[in-house]
Amino acid sequence: MTIGSDGAGRDLLLLGLLRRWGTHGYQLVDFLERHLAFLADLKRPTAYAQLERLRRDGHVTVQSEREGNRPQRRVYKITPGGEAYFMNLLRENLERFSPARFPDAIGLYFLDSLPPDEVQALLRERLAAIEARLAEFRPKVAEHQHLAAYPVLDHYVVHLEADRAWLAGLLRRQEGA
Amino acid sequence: MTIGSDGAGRDLLLLGLLRRWGTHGYQLVDFLERHLAFLADLKRPTAYAQLERLRRDGHVTVQSEREGNRPQRRVYKITPGGEAYFMNLLRENLERFSPARFPDAIGLYFLDSLPPDEVQALLRERLAAIEARLAEFRPKVAEHQHLAAYPVLDHYVVHLEADRAWLAGLLRRQEGA
DNA sequence: TTGTACATGTAATTGGTTACATGATTAC
DNA sequence: GTAATCATGTAACCAATTACATGTACAA
Numbered sequence: 001m002t003i004g005s006d007g008a009g010r011d012l013l014l015l016g017l018l019r020r021w022g023t024h025g026y027q028l029v030d031f032l033e034r035h036l037a038f039l040a041d042l043k044r045p046t047a048y049a050q051l052e053r054l055r056r057d058g059h060v061t062v063q064s065e066r067e068g069n070r071p072q073r074r075v076y077k078i079t080p081g082g083e084a085y086f087m088n089l090l091r092e093n094l095e096r097f098s099p100a101r102f103p104d105a106i107g108l109y110f111l112d113s114l115p116p117d118e119v120q121a122l123l124r125e126r127l128a129a130i131e132a133r134l135a136e137f138r139p140k141v142a143e144h145q146h147l148a149a150y151p152v153l154d155h156y157v158v159h160l161e162a163d164r165a166w167l168a169g170l171l172r173r174q175e176g177a
Numbered sequence: 178m179t180i181g182s183d184g185a186g187r188d189l190l191l192l193g194l195l196r197r198w199g200t201h202g203y204q205l206v207d208f209l210e211r212h213l214a215f216l217a218d219l220k221r222p223t224a225y226a227q228l229e230r231l232r233r234d235g236h237v238t239v240q241s242e243r244e245g246n247r248p249q250r251r252v253y254k255i256t257p258g259g260e261a262y263f264m265n266l267l268r269e270n271l272e273r274f275s276p277a278r279f280p281d282a283i284g285l286y287f288l289d290s291l292p293p294d295e296v297q298a299l300l301r302e303r304l305a306a307i308e309a310r311l312a313e314f315r316p317k318v319a320e321h322q323h324l325a326a327y328p329v330l331d332h333y334v335v336h337l338e339a340d341r342a343w344l345a346g347l348l349r350r351q352e353g354a
Numbered sequence: 355t356t357g358t359a360c361a362t363g364t365a366a367t368t369g370g371t372t373a374c375a376t377g378a379t380t381a382c
Numbered sequence: 383g384t385a386a387t388c389a390t391g392t393a394a395c396c397a398a399t400t401a402c403a404t405g406t407a408c409a410a
Contacts (some may be wrong), residue, residue: 007397009280016287026361039282046398048363071361071406090291093284094299097306100277100336103186105216107270108329110193114267122271129274152285155343159277162339166332184369203389223370225391248378248389358409365402372395379388 008089010050011059013040015078015086018060022077025051035149038137038156051076059085100159120174123167130164185266187227188236190217192255192263195237199254202228212326215314215333228253236262277336297351300344307341 013036017028029047032040042050051074054060059082065073078086104126111119137157144150190213194205206224209217219227228251231237236259242250255263281303288296314334321327 006280009283012287013283016283016290019290024361030360036286038276039286040278043399045363045400049397071404073361087290090284090287091295091299093281094288094291094296095302096281097303097310097340098280099215099310099333100279100281101217102277102332102336103183103275104270104273104277105329105332106186106190106193107267108332109213109216109325110189110267111271111328112325113193113196113264114271118268119271122268125272126274133274133276148286148289151288151347152282155279155282155285156276158339158343159279159336162335163274166335170328201389207388220371222372222391226369248376250389356410358407360407361405363403366400368397368399370395370397372393374393375391377389379386381386382384 008092009040010042010046011054012086012089012093013042014047014050014054015059015082015089018076018078019083019086022075024065024073024075026073039152054082058082116174120171123171123174127164127167127171130160130167134160134164185269186217187219187223188231189263189266189270190219191224191227191231192236192259192266195253195255196260196263199252201242201250201252203250216329231259235259293351297348300348300351304341304344304348307337307344311337311341 013032014028017023017031023031025044025048028051029042029044032042032047051060055062055076058079060076060078062074062076065075067073114122134157137153137160141150141153141157144153190209191205194200194208200208202221202225205228206219206221209219209224228237232239232253235256237253237255239251239253242252291299311334314330314337318327318330318334321330
């Protein structure tokens with residue numbers, strides 16, 4: 001599922017990263033996968049294509065580099081036009097509210113299709129998965145206390161906690177009934 | 178962006194609705210737009226194509242109906258195979274946890290690219306939008322207290338509230354600093 | 355020498371959206 | 383008579399994913 005970002009979201013992300021450090025596609029995608037996978041998943045060919053589109057539109061420039069005998073790199077740098085475009089995207093992004101979609105929520109609409117104890121067993125699995133995710137991300141928030149990634153990580157964890165609390169409440173009510 | 182649901186999510190939703198009431202595509206999409214827009218947005222041609230795929234795979238059957246002189250309807254009904262498929266999709270959906278993607282969160286990663294007071298002004302807009310959404314949905318939760326839609330609406334509102342609280346906290350901290 | 359990391363790219367397929375086309379009915 | 387609702391469907395376009403292709407460097 002193409003989640004994480006639409007066209008504008010992708011541009012915002014790619015340009016924002018290029019603004020900090022000019023890099024080549026491979027490194028960019030590598031960084032996204034390592035550190036921002038929870039924010040956006042951008043497959044390699046998609047990123048390459050999008051970088052090319054940004055170049056075509058004048059938002060970035062490319063320069064081929066070669067270090068020793070390693071494969072050549074196409075290093076992208078943001079242009080003044082790209083800066084302006086980025087700033088507009090950022091302003092739009094910050095001021096609007098596009099509610100998140102919860103792909104998992106669809107099942108909640110059909111809870112009455114399964115016997116209650118099966119529902120409970122399944123949702124306890126889900127709860128465990130949320131708790132595992134929390135255990136993974138809570139330490140990261142602490143680590144990134146003073147870095148640019150802090151707000152976005154904190155926001156993510158807050159939603160994980162909201163999900164955890166909501167689901168625990170649902171289970172309590174179901175067991176009580 | 179294809180949000181709301183991937184292929185499996187779509188099937189789950191369409192089959193679940195057809196399980197309750199056999200209907201035709203137009204009515205189905207109409208219902209989704211009226212009552213479940215926050216859950217999934219499914220464009221008409223997409224829904225028609227997906228219903229055809231479900232038919233091709235034997236999960237539903239179609240029968241053409243005509244009421245008076247109105248345009249013919251292709252009324253879909255779920256098959257036993259479709260029921261089984263639905264149950265599997267539902268079990269998978271309930272037990273897994275696929276974290277939501279927050280398209281708006283990307284901007285949070287670049288807060289330091291704009292002067293703090295502009296960030297605050299923009300985020301106050303966002304906060305107002307969240308509050309408007311809350312005002313719209315909180316009454317709905319109360320209305321649907323005893324209907325199938327209750328959990329999914331409640332879940333949605335809980336996340337809206339988490340978002341509101343988080344953003345208000347961020348603004349307080351920014352103003353304090 | 356076998357596999358993994360580095361680095362880019364193309365081609366085939368799939369799937370979604372937009373816009374277009376049709377035509378009857380009902381309400382103003 | 384003109385606009386909105388009902389009802390389906392097609393065609394053109396775009397975008398994303400998967401799989402494939404290439405080649406060096408380095409580590410086990």
